[in-house]
Each structure stands twice: as C-alpha cells, then as structure tokens.
Amino acid sequence: MVLQKLIKPAWDTPERTREMEMTLQDCADRTGFRPTKQTYIKSTWKLPITNVVKDFIWKIQLQLLKCRKYFTKMGGEWAEKGTCETCAVTETPEHILFGCTLNGGHETWTEAAKLWRRSSEEPWTDTSLAIVSSLGVIPLMRGSQAGAQSANDKRYQILVSYVAWTIWKARCSRKIGGIEWDPQKTASGL
Numbered sequence: 001m002v003l004q005k006l007i008k009p010a011w012d013t014p015e016r017t018r019e020m021e022m023t024l025q026d027c028a029d030r031t032g033f034r035p036t037k038q039t040y041i042k043s044t045w046k047l048p049i050t051n052v053v054k055d056f057i058w059k060i061q062l063q064l065l066k067c068r069k070y071f072t073k074m075g076g077e078w079a080e081k082g083t084c085e086t087c088a089v090t091e092t093p094e095h096i097l098f099g100c101t102l103n104g105g106h107e108t109w110t111e112a113a114k115l116w117r118r119s120s121e122e123p124w125t126d127t128s129l130a131i132v133s134s135l136g137v138i139p140l141m142r143g144s145q146a147g148a149q150s151a152n153d154k155r156y157q158i159l160v161s162y163v164a165w166t167i168w169k170a171r172c173s174r175k176i177g178g179i180e181w182d183p184q185k186t187a188s189g190l
C-alpha cells in the first residue's frame with residue numbers, strides 16, 4: 001500500500017482517471033496530440049497566469065470544483081445544489097462554462113473571440129472544457145507544436161483561462177453568494 005502510494009499520485013483515482021481520459025481523448029481528437037496525465041496536470045502550473053487562476057484550472061482537471069458531486073455527496077438539502085435549477089441538468093464544469101445561460105458564458109466567449117480577432121492575425125481557436133483544462137500542454141495555434149510558447153500561445157492561454165475564471169466567478173456570485181446575476185454583466189468584466 002505504501003509502495004503503491006509512492007508510485008501512484010493521490011489524484012490518480014479510478015473516477016478521476018475516467019473523466020481525465022475523456023478530456024485527453026478530446027485533446028487528441030481536436031489537435032492530434034494526446035498528453036499524458038502527468039504532463040497534463042504539471043503543465044497548468046507553468047501557465048503565464050496568476051496562481052488563483054492556475055488553481056482554478058487544476059481543480060477542473062481533478063474535478064475538485066464546488067459543483068455537482070461536491071454537493072450531492074453532502075446530501076440532504078445540499079444535494080439539490082448539484083443540479084442547475086433553471087436548466088434542470090447536473091451542474092458540471094462544462095455546463096457552467098459553456099452550456100448555462102445564467103452565467104453569461106455564451107456572451108463572454110463571444111466577446112473573447114472578438115477581442116482576439118481585433119488583436120491577432122491568428123484565427124481564434126474555439127474553446128471547450130478540454131481546451132481550458134489543457135491550455136498548458138496542447139498545441140493551441142495552427143501549426144504550432146505541443147508545449148510551444150509563442151507570444152500568441154501565451155496570449156491565448158491568458159485570455160481563455162481568464163474568461164473561464166470570470167464565468168466561474170459569476171456563477172459562484174450567483175449560486176453560492178446568492179446575488180441576482182445579470183448574465184450580460186459577465187462579459188463586461190473582461
């Protein structure tokens with residue numbers, strides 16, 4: 001058991017591995033490059049972003065964000081919080097950042113793409129949860145290599161991680177803080 005702990009990192013549980021494998025496969029399908037689990041996680045800490053946003057991405061990778069299972073495991077009246085009350089679906093990180101209309105995700109990603117197009121000749125790479133959680137390890141720009149750190153890679157990493165973080169904060173203000181949130185407000189925070 002002790003030896004197993006030395007070989008296996010604490011995050012390497014079957015449940016986490018299953019979701020992580022799906023993300024890594026999504027990376028492979030989109031970019032033709034499949035990172036290992038270890039490089040996938042380590043790369044987040046090398047991103048040119050603040051520690052609080054790194055921590056947020058790391059929590060997406062390890063399924064540690066306070067949503068869905070976090071609440072269902074608490075049981076009782078908390079269990080209901082695992083569901084998005086308006087959309088009546090499990091409130092996954094994917095739903096929060098890309099699917100839910102309450103957090104202003106759609107408007108904020110649209111604004112981010114506009115900002116990118118105004119300031120870069122590189123085409124905008126459409127985002128997904130897999131892209132957000134593997135920003136530090138997958139090739140981001142057309143023709144770039146895995147782990148490449150061109151100026152455009154870094155700008156994309158900063159913009160996309162910050163947008164995801166902004167949407168997450170909006171969701172937490174609304175859902176945890178109990179603030180009545182206008183979804184249009186999220187994009188204005190960019």
Ligand SMILES: [Zn+2]
Nearest residue numbers: 084087100101
């Ligand atoms: Zn929703």
